[in-house]
Amino acid sequence: MSSSHLSRKVVSAPGKVLLAGGYLVLDRKHTGLVFGLDARIHVQVQPVPTSSGVALSEIIVRSPQFKDAVWEYGYRLADHDGGCEVTQLRVSATSPLNQNPFVETALSYALTYISTLRNGTLEPVSITIFADNDYYSQPTPLDGATRTTRFVDFGVPLQEAHKTGLGSSAALVTAFTAALLVHYLSESAFSLSSYKGKRLLHNLAQASHCAAQGKVGSGFDVASAVFGTCLYRRFSPSLLESHGEPGSSGFATTLQSLVEDSSSKWDTKIIKDRVNFPKGVRLIMCDVDCGSKTPGMVKKVLSWRKEKPEEANRVWSALQESNEALATELADLANTESKDYAPLTQCIQSIRSLIRDMSRLSGVPIEPASQTKLLDACSNVPGVIGGVVPGAGGFDAVALLIEDDAKVIARLGDVLDGWNIQGQEGGGDGMDMGRVNVLGVREELEGIRVEDPSVYPDM
Ligand SMILES: Nc1ncnc2c1ncn2[C@@H]1O[C@H](COP(=O)(O)OP(=O)(O)OP(=O)(O)O)[C@@H](O)[C@H]1O
Numbered sequence: 001m002s003s004s005h006l007s008r009k010v011v012s013a014p015g016k017v018l019l020a021g022g023y024l025v026l027d028r029k030h031t032g033l034v035f036g037l038d039a040r041i042h043v044q045v046q047p048v049p050t051s052s053g054v055a056l057s058e059i060i061v062r063s064p065q066f067k068d069a070v071w072e073y074g075y076r077l078a079d080h081d082g083g084c085e086v087t088q089l090r091v092s093a094t095s096p097l098n099q100n101p102f103v104e105t106a107l108s109y110a111l112t113y114i115s116t117l118r119n120g121t122l123e124p125v126s127i128t129i130f131a132d133n134d135y136y137s138q139p140t141p142l143d144g145a146t147r148t149t150r151f152v153d154f155g156v157p158l159q160e161a162h163k164t165g166l167g168s169s170a171a172l173v174t175a176f177t178a179a180l181l182v183h184y185l186s187e188s189a190f191s192l193s194s195y196k197g198k199r200l201l202h203n204l205a206q207a208s209h210c211a212a213q214g215k216v217g218s219g220f221d222v223a224s225a226v227f228g229t230c231l232y233r234r235f236s237p238s239l240l241e242s243h244g245e246p247g248s249s250g251f252a253t254t255l256q257s258l259v260e261d262s263s264s265k266w267d268t269k270i271i272k273d274r275v276n277f278p279k280g281v282r283l284i285m286c287d288v289d290c291g292s293k294t295p296g297m298v299k300k301v302l303s304w305r306k307e308k309p310e311e312a313n314r315v316w317s318a319l320q321e322s323n324e325a326l327a328t329e330l331a332d333l334a335n336t337e338s339k340d341y342a343p344l345t346q347c348i349q350s351i352r353s354l355i356r357d358m359s360r361l362s363g364v365p366i367e368p369a370s371q372t373k374l375l376d377a378c379s380n381v382p383g384v385i386g387g388v389v390p391g392a393g394g395f396d397a398v399a400l401l402i403e404d405d406a407k408v409i410a411r412l413g414d415v416l417d418g419w420n421i422q423g424q425e426g427g428g429d430g431m432d433m434g435r436v437n438v439l440g441v442r443e444e445l446e447g448i449r450v451e452d453p454s455v456y457p458d459m
């Protein structure tokens, strides 16, 4: 190990799949069953050596798997308790500003919080982001085969990469925030191994993720990035609606109180003890490349619920019951070690049927006909227990539960090989289904994790 590894800190956070509870989880009355995935975003922080003894207040962030993915920021403490303001610096006077709102917001929020706990200036650091390959569409070898490169060079700018929908921004903001807290704060002020530390990270990452996306979602993706697989009940949205912004008077104190929850306002529920995953079963994702999400799906579903509350609430209550039954069945299978997967198939079928009701009644293609065909074809493969359109659904990836056996994956591969043509001819949604690839990801129970820095490439 070279000595530079000693001062480097690396933290990783998992991607997610909302197996059950899409849309419902937006309402505190309901829960979502979210699985963490073994595709992670890793963030490395290292001090910048200063030979002259003069430290400039500059932070450089790189995402070396993408073209031109370098962001430089100046930072300063604002007057009137305004927290830490960051300003993106141009790489050259003539080059356009290539912004990364998630990085920039996570940086100013984390530095603001850190500055409330530390006196004096924060020394500059260099930050590197590594994304596991499955966050972006490209064929990856499945279990058993050797992955050639741990972190593939995608060779394109970040905006041109095809995302697979594993929640890169939430995993990034969470790992990025955690890496900065671990770097700048002493173990006694902040530790990821305690529940208190995770709660603090959760609150801070939810605040900056919402600010960066410009809307308050349910936050299931940030919650699973911190706590891993869980049943999730969201926080009241009003919590994040009026905390001001970096630079505005009083922002630092408001953020500190929000993050440390000094008025006990956070009502998020992370339920881990009712969730388990049976040995012998595996979750996999099939990425529909060129799949696209219909814009405004959330808005349309919510306006249907507002217009027809009785109709919608009937479906949502039944779905909530089926979603909980799925979590219970998975936990029972894990506890009893039974290999009778018929009840699990049944749970998945009843969820799918209710999701199709929701699609029909709301007019939103949550499980469109082309995904119904894909899921039915996958479910007919021996060893496949069942599958759903996860999250918001639409034309994105599907999630399957299968018997954890390479033969099942091989059989699935055979079915999916010719899928492109079948989808285009018979999809019936006016959408072309692209190629369907089995991603190399699987479920993972663990959330945020401090990593051994020596296994990452030197940057
Ligand atoms: N590897 C990375 N390096 C730097 N920034 C990244 C990286 N991955 C994601 N980001 C940031 O997150 C943004 C993508 O966030 P977006 O919410 O659109 O996708 P997502 O979180 O993957 O979506 P979904 O919830 O559908 O999975 C990028 O534009 C960039 O700002």
Ligand SMILES: C[C@@](O)(CCOP(=O)(O)O)CC(=O)O
Pocket (backbone or CB within 6 Å): 017, 018, 021, 022, 023, 024, 025, 026, 165, 217, 218, 219, 220, 298, 390, 391, 392, 393
């Ligand atoms: C529709 C929704 O409930 C889930 C969206 O999930 P995904 O981004 O499709 O994985 C929105 C949310 O929970 O914020």
